[in-house]
Every structure is written in C-alpha cells, then in structure tokens.
Amino acid sequence: MAFALDSVVPWGRSYEEYIDMFALSTADLEGRILGCGDGPASFNTQLTRRGGSVVSVDPLYACSTDQIRARIDETFTKVIDQVSLNRGDFVWNRITDIEELGRIRMNAMQDFLEDFATGLKEQRYLPQALPELELPDQSFDLGLSSHFLFLYSRQLDLEFHLRAIKELCRITKEVRIFPLLQLDATPSPYIAPVSRHLINAGYDVHEIEVEYEFQRGGNRMLKIRRRD
Numbered sequence: 564m565a566f567a568l569d570s571v572v573p574w575g576r577s578y579e580e581y582i583d584m585f586a587l588s589t590a591d592l593e594g595r596i597l598g599c600g601d602g603p604a605s606f607n608t609q610l611t612r613r614g615g616s617v618v619s620v621d622p623l624y625a626c627s628t629d630q631i632r633a634r635i636d637e638t639f640t641k642v643i644d645q646v647s648l649n650r651g652d653f654v655w656n657r658i659t660d661i662e663e664l665g666r667i668r669m670n671a672m673q674d675f676l677e678d679f680a681t682g683l684k685e686q687r688y689l690p691q692a693l694p695e696l697e698l699p700d701q702s703f704d705l706g707l708s709s710h711f712l713f714l715y716s717r718q719l720d721l722e723f724h725l726r727a728i729k730e731l732c733r734i735t736k737e738v739r740i741f742p743l744l745q746l747d748a749t750p751s752p753y754i755a756p757v758s759r760h761l762i763n764a765g766y767d768v769h770e771i772e773v774e775y776e777f778q779r780g781g782n783r784m785l786k787i788r789r790r791d
C-alpha cells in the first residue's frame with residue numbers, strides 16, 4: 564500500500580533540509596522570511612540563532628508546548644511505520660536508514676520545542692492558518708511552504724490551493740513551494756492548473772530542480788514571483 568496519512572500531521576524538518584529544499588542563498592537568508600505550515604521544523608529556531616529574520620505561521624501554534632510534544636510523539640510512530648512499509652518510495656543517501664531518519668527529525672523537533680515559548684513571545688510563531696493570514700501586503704521578501712501545499716492534494720482541494728497561494732503572493736515578494744509530489748510520491752494534479760492561473764494573473768512561475776531528494780522524484784520546487 565502506498566504511503567498515506569489521513570490528515571496533515573505535525574512533523575518537522577531541519578534547517579539544513581530547508582536550505583536544500585528551497586535552494587536558499589545567503590542573500591535569501593538575509594531577507595525577511597515567512598514560513599507557512601512550518602509546524603515543529605527547526606528552520607525558525609536555527610535561522611533566528613544565526614541572526615536571520617523569520618516568522619512561521621501554523622494553526623499548530625495555538626497548542627501548548629506539551630500538547631505539541633504529545634502530537635509529535637503520536638505522529639512519530641505513524642510516519643516511521645509508513646516510511647518502513649514504503650522504503651522504496653524514498654532515496655536513502657543523505658539519510659541512510661529509518662533509525663537516522665527518526666534521529667534527524669526528532670532532533671529538529673526537539674530544537675523547535677525548546678524555542679517555542681520564546682518564539683511565541685517574540686511573535687516568530689503565529690497561530691494562523693491558510694488560506695487567509697492576518698499579515699500586511701508585501702511584508703516579507705520570501706514565503707516558504709514545505710511539505711504542506713501540494714503534498715496534501717488529496718486532503719486539500721484545488722480551490723484551497725489557489726486561495727492559499729494567492730494569499731502568500733499578496734504577503735510576500737516571492738513564494739517557493741516544496742515538494743511538488745503528493746504523499747504517495749505521485750505528482751500533485753494541481754501544479755498545472757495553479758501555474759496556469761498564476762501566469763494569467765501576472766506571475767512568473769518556474770519549476771526548479773534542487774539538491775534535496777528524499778521522496779523519490781521529489782527534487783523540484785515551484786518558484787512564483789510577480790512579473791516586473
């Protein structure tokens with residue numbers, strides 16, 4: 564049976580994975596960054612420690628640290644079981660086996676959990692949800708969506724994707740979305756209609772190959788920027 568999850572789960576990747584998934588340059592990291600659906604990833608924690616400017620939005624941030632820890636523990640077994648059952652859907656070079664996968668992800672999520680209370684006070688973690696965010700127009704240089712849009716195409720319909728991506732375009736100067744695959748490693752059916760819609764609305768839309776590939780075939784991001 565293909566990799567499947569009933570709902571969008573809290574599961575966090577590391578800072579280094581974000582750098583590679585989105586091909587983030589030094590100049591990108593010097594801008595003001597919005598991470599959408601960052602959940603328990605350690606990108607915000609680590610970029611803040613390095614002096615960067617980043618805000619993450621996720622409905623998960625309405626929960627307490629203990630509630631998030633409990634949800635991570637629940638998710639951990641589900642995700643690791645699903646990956647074990649579908650090993651062939653993943654590329655085992657950067658991460659060499661299931662044990663290492665568990666270790667990398669738990670380290671990243673532990674990093675996030677230790678930073679969460681401070682980040683909430685500093686308004687680096689905002690409990691908000693797409694498709695509508697309470698953030699001013701063009702207030703960020705770069706918007707990132709990792710493992711939320713397109714990945715959950717079976718749970719979130721085309722209308723949701725269009726509204727969410729237009730909202731990110733309203734708030735940020737450039738949007739990057741990774742991966743372009745669904746949970747079962749098949750391409751999202753929404754890439755073509757979303758791209759067509761955005762091109763007609765005056766945006767440049769490019770699929771860009773990146774260094775990162777864990778889901779087999781998942782080594783492309785979508786880059787969206789208003790045409791000059």
Ligand SMILES: C[S@@+](CC[C@H](N)C(=O)[O-])C[C@H]1O[C@@H](n2cnc3c(N)ncnc32)[C@H](O)[C@@H]1O
Binds near residue numbers: 601
């Ligand atoms: C699989 S996790 C990915 C976390 C992180 N971006 C990463 O790649 O490690 C998906 C995240 O999307 C969040 N999410 C669910 N619905 C959302 C919404 N409507 N708007 C923004 N984020 C949402 C979930 O709470 C969860 O933290």
